[in-house]
Amino acid sequence: MSFLVLRELKKTYGDFVAVEALSLDVQRGEFISLLGPSGCGKTTTLQMVAGFVEPTGGAILLDGHDLVAMKPSRRGLGVVFQSYALFPHMTAAENVAFGLEMQKVGRAERDERVRNALELVGLGGFAERYPRRMSGGQQQRVALARALVIRPHVLLLDEPLSNLDAKLREEMQIELRQIQRTVGTTTILVTHDQSEAMALSDRIVVMNGGRVEQIAAPQEAYERPATPFVAGFLGKTNELSGTARVEGGETRVVIADGRWASRRPIDGAVIASVRPEKIAFADCAAGRLTGLVKTRIFQGNHWLYRIETLAGQVFVIRQNGGEPMPAENDKVGLTWRPEDMALRAADGRR
């Protein structure tokens, strides 16, 4: 059995469904992200695990024990809040020591562990500082140390990096991942930033409107999004209408003047979803989707193209490798590997 199990977890406020039948198995040591737009129920889910919101239905099991029946103060989970929620009247060291005091850890051991925790997050010299004398990044680290020092069964992080500026956020992502690897604590991170989720997690849970859209490893969710929502949320994608027909163990896909052979058995009108960076330029041979370059934007390490085709607008991203690239108003052919194309029926069936 998995370490942490959420089974059919549900939360309603009156008629409003904040979280709908969420099921999730988390392995020991795993780093999971709950990813979705604002208001999709991520925080609510996390708070149900932490015990600050009571589920309307479903179960939460930690190592086989029912968590819902347990008081929040007995759950032994480390929580890092978006606002950090540091105790403003205590120094960094006192903040970190608080949880150990509650566990009645002896003085000597407590000091030792507090020191180690602060070292772990790179704040060795800041033990006696008060939170309001620290930068956002430093406060963030204190909050992390405070949650980790109690050796929590699970670490819960609610948008911990969203109050940091872009550069610091990237640094903290790397550091957070490193710390989590070192300590090995099972972690659930809530975020609305898809790159953060993909950078940090073993698996991501993409949520929308209280429902789970997909649970998968980052790369899988990116390459093979289960729903159009996931495809759109995890980055730019092209959605192209076409038709598919199964013919002798193979599926023939036709998109305007382009043709592909796919292994996916699907018939009738389809939508093909292709990431812009998976599309390559080629000559305008027969059976190739062709189009006219409308705009071309240079973005440093890559080019962004907008191509007008018979199937509609297509975005293409090409690495800037130094070779000559098509110019505006050039006629080009577009190719991609069949496995880079996610197919689904146009009427909404999977």
Added chain:
Amino acid sequence: MTRNGPLALLYHALFVVFMLAPIVIVCIVAFTPEGYLSLPTHGLSLRWFRTIAQYPEFIRAFWVSIWLGALSSAIALSLSVPAALAIARYRFKGRDALATLFMSPLMIPPVVLGIAFLRFFSLVGLGGTFVGLVLSHVVIVFPFALRLTLASAVGMDRAIEQAAVSLGASDWTVFRRVTLPLILPGLVSGWALAFIQSFDEVTMTVFVAAPGTETLPVRMFLYIQDNIDPLVTSVSASVIALTAIALVALDRLYGLERLLAGRGINEP
């Protein structure tokens, strides 16, 4: 922001004169060397301040007021803290009604409260006692205590307490180690504001106080009813001076406008 024109400043000056005139005249007349009410035209004298010492009823009333204010403010505050936490944090049926009830002593004319207390206390055997006085003042100052505790409870990040809970703290520990220290500045100001309100209250107290338990403003009021003389003027000047000191201190500590303007219940 544009400047005020000369006309506006003239208006402002007249307004300030109007607001300060009665207070200033009390302070001036209190220093008269004469035996009757008059502006001190031939030098200043402290004789009327010294005379206060010969009127033990003013001294006693002063101490009654001090103890009454301290005690009733403390009681009001300890009742208001849990109520403020409830009102600040929960949305529940009856919340607005509860808030209205707790703020109602501001709306009920103090005469009506005084009459109600007089009747009630004389029936239950607390008539004219210090206990009755304290109970009645708890009512009077409760809205002020509640307003400031509410403001600090509302302003507090809920996640800070949740953090303490997640670290294993019991409800009581959370309150003692986290909530209380964080709302303490609000509590201190709430106590101070409540104390001043209690110290100034006269209308309701006139009904509840008996000769042994008269507060300073009641004593002053009853004295003035009989006769206005330099003695009661110097007592008033002393009260004004004390209040002014408290006021400046409170302004430094908490900000006077925040203290007076906060409505609290429905405004975040």
Added chain:
Amino acid sequence: MSTPASDNAAPSAWLLSLPALVFFAVIVIVPLIMTVVLSFHDWGEYKGIQPVFILKNWIEIWSDPYFGEMFARTFRIAILVTLITAVFGAPEAYILNRMRAPWRGIFVLVLLGPLLISIVARTLGWALLFGGNSGVVNAALMKLGVISSPIPFMFTETGVIIALAHVLMPFMVLSVWAALQRVDPQIENAAASLGAGHFTTLRRVIFPQIVPGVLSGGIIVFALSASAFATPAIIGGRRLKVAATLAYDEFLNTLNWPLGAAVATLLLVCLVVTIVGANRLIERRYAEVFR
């Protein structure tokens, strides 16, 4: 508010409010009900209070023109005081709001501070200023040539109204000022950039936005002046009675508690009706401004 702690919010909320609630029930609600009941009891000079249910006191208040006159005076004073504080307090709040850093803080202290100074002391100041016919105010006015013979202030409605307007003025300034602080400071510049003159800006842009402040301040001032006691008692003396001082007399001089209770109950009812009614009216009219 963000999230409540849990969903069984109501029980914990009531539990937390319980001490204060019990206190209010016993020390406020019960005595108030007893006062209303008392107003229906009988009283006689020799028999004292008789716990019976009669309408004697209420009929007396209704039929004796003395009470009608007294209540009319009470509310006349309250209305005039409200008007005076609004007319003079609102411009001052506007001026105060336009002041710069050190001055604003100083004058806030000067103008709002008196709120915390003993009412008895402040009223005593007016008694000294009015001082019969030879007071400071009359002397100054005569020297300035505004009047030729002294105006009687002591023991008159004029005196009571002036003193009450002074005592309650801070509430109006505070209330209007609070409304002004919600006004975007750039809005006057915006109006000016659209070609509005200073007076037009005041009338069309600023004034409508402070009306809610004036009204809510007006409610406070009206309620407090209608129930004022110490100021009318000192400045008005023994003859110029208002509701509060009359109730006081019945209780502590005549000892006719039931009649005093009836006067107090009537005052309470009148005020509650006025305040609630005015609040409703304002909220409906200015719902979008108040929010």
